[in-house]
Amino acid sequence: MPIATGSKTYKIAVIPGDGIGPETVGAALEVLEVLQRILGTFKLDYEHLDWSSDRYFAQGKYLPDDWMEVLKPKDAIFFGAVGHPKVPDHISLWELLLPIRQRFQQYANVRPSRMIKGVKSPLANCKPEDLDWVIVRENTEGEYAGQGGRTHISQDWEIGTELAIFSRYAIRRIFHFAFQVAEKRPRKLLTFVTKSNAQRSGMVLWDEVAYEVAKEYPHVTMDKMLVDAMTTRMVFKPASLDTIVATNLHADILSDLAASIAGSIGIAPASSIDPTRKYPSTFESVHGSAPDIAGQGIANPIATMWAAVEMLEWIGEHDAARIWMEAIEEVCAAGTTTPDLGGTENTAGVTEAVKQIIEK
């Protein structure tokens, strides 16, 4: 079916990356083809980029010199995974994903977690109505700011420092973003997470800025948690939480916990957003490249598909996003899932099932 006249075209950079990335991105692209054909209201103009560990082996670099010029005009970046057993993780992450997040000021990393019908939580007490969270992760600072170093290399007295950087500017903007997420949700509840009892500088600054920004959102209820106590609350009182905001490191860890409580990290999406829209935002799974199962065709494609749903929402294709998410939920409810969700299907089987529901 031809694309309807008047349809909008979006420029998308596709970076499948490493390991299972090409498999899950490939699955999502298949569904996107179906959505474009069926709806006829939008078109995605892809630029496929081979920025990966294989490129690093061949050319010595993950990113080409002109990567910013390539990405900047795009409406979104659709990303698979990064990580290769033969490359230290801090090299692959710092050579590919972190420069994009930092240079493009994708300061809000949004990680929704909810229990999709048919997906069981490993926690017996956790029912679907108990778990509907959005974790907002500060995405540019903290321990991931790249500040630190090593001295006395290879000596017994070698020292490695990892400075956690927190600026009032970045804390303020992530709180504004988190409050704006919270106020659009029915419960209007924001929990912020720090470790300001033990860490008495940057984390105390987080606390102070939280209460300052809160004054501008009087209709949102805010509460504060220390990160250690937060893990317990997530496990034992999931229904007491809604929107959560935390530092880069804390939210990275808490969102893996959240995804596991919701059933599997294989379904969790992550959007690295520049809310100003000056730069493109990146949409990817929370999970990494899973080299142990790469190439076997058994990776769960749902996290990458859900990330693509978030990308469609971001570019404004809400109908396509809703149709796809409903299809994902129907497939999971029917038990057509990969082994991490207790099913027996492979990547292709789940993808086919999603496509069939959309096409019917």
Ligand code: GGG
């Ligand atoms: N699909 C995303 C991915 O490959 N992530 C790898 C990773 O280690 N990410 C760390 C982070 O999100 O900060």
